[in-house]
Amino acid sequence: MSDEPAENIGTGPDGGGTETGFGADDAETRAEAIVDALGELYWQKAYGGRDALLCLVRTILSQNTSDVASQPAFDALLEHYGGTGDLAATLADADRERLAETIESAGLYNQKSRVIVECAEEVVADFGDAEAFDRFVREGDPHEVRERLLSIRGVGPKTADCVLLFSGGRDGVFPVDTHVHRVARRMGLAPANADHEAVREALEATVPAEKCGFGHTATIQFGREYCSARKPACLDGPEACPLYDRCDRIGVDPAGGVVVDPAEADG
Structure with a gap:
C-alpha cells in the first residue's frame, strides 16, 4: 500500500x-x-479534524487549478493573513486587490479573492468567528451544514463536500x-x-x-x-x-x- x-x-x-x-x-x-x-x-x-475555514479557503483556491499552483497561494495567504487574531475577521476585512495579488498563483485570483472575502464575511456575520464556524461544521446536522455552505456564492458541491469530509470528518460524503x-x-x-x-x-x-x-x-x-x-x-x-x-x-x-x-x- x-x-x-x-x-x-x-x-x-x-x-x-x-x-x-x-x-x-x-x-x-x-x-x-x-x-x-x-x-x-x-x-x-x-x-476529519481540519480547521473548517482553512479547509474552505484551501478548497476554493484549488478550484480549476492544480495543487502545484494552489498550494503556494494558500501558503502565501497564511503568511499574510494568518498571523494573529481571528482569521475570519481578518479575511472579512481584507483588501480584495491585495488578497488577489497574494493568491495570484492559484489562477482566477480576482474571483477567488471575492469568494474568500465573502465567505469570511458570512462566517463573521452568522457565527461570530472561525472557531464557532468550525463547531458548526463538525457538530451540526450534515445536511444543514452542506446546504449552508452551498448557499455561499462561489461554493459548489465539491467544495462543500470537501469541508464536510476533511474538517467535519463526516462518513458517507x-x-x-x-x-x-x-x-x-x-x-x-x-x-x-x-x-x-x-x-x-x-x-x-x-x-x-x-x-x-x-x-x-x-x-x-x-x-x-x-x-x-x-x-x-x-x-x-x-x-x-x-x-x-x-x-x-x-x-x-x-x-x-x-x-x-x-x-x-x-x-
Whole structure:
C-alpha cells in the first residue's frame, strides 16, 4: 500500500487523515469492491479534524487549478493573513486587490479573492468567528451544514463536500471532482451521462459510509496515476492498469486507441 502523496486533493500539503483498515469481508456492491481495491493499492484512511475555514479557503483556491499552483497561494495567504487574531475577521476585512495579488498563483485570483472575502464575511456575520464556524461544521446536522455552505456564492458541491469530509470528518460524503467524475463513469459505477451530483449520489448509495473518504482520495490518485482523461493506462494493455479487469472502460477502446468522454460513447 502506497504512502499518500505530498500533493493531494486540494486540501493541503499532505493527505492527512488517520490510517484505518477493514476486514476481508466480501463487498456488497461492485463500487465497494473497487473502493476496496483502491484502498489496497493506495491507502485506507479516516478523515476529519481540519480547521473548517482553512479547509474552505484551501478548497476554493484549488478550484480549476492544480495543487502545484494552489498550494503556494494558500501558503502565501497564511503568511499574510494568518498571523494573529481571528482569521475570519481578518479575511472579512481584507483588501480584495491585495488578497488577489497574494493568491495570484492559484489562477482566477480576482474571483477567488471575492469568494474568500465573502465567505469570511458570512462566517463573521452568522457565527461570530472561525472557531464557532468550525463547531458548526463538525457538530451540526450534515445536511444543514452542506446546504449552508452551498448557499455561499462561489461554493459548489465539491467544495462543500470537501469541508464536510476533511474538517467535519463526516462518513458517507464522497466529494466528486473532475477525476472522480471521469473514473466513476468510465468504470461504470455511475451512468455515463451523469453530472457531478448524480455521480456523487451513485457513489454514496453504493459505497459504505466509512469508506467514502478514502474512496474519494484514492480515486483521485488513481485518476492521476492510471486513468487520465486523454491517455488512460489501459491503452497500453491489460497489464498496465491494476483495475483493468474491474473496469467497463466506457468511452475507451484500447484496441483502437480511441478515448472519448463516457457521455459520448455509443450505447
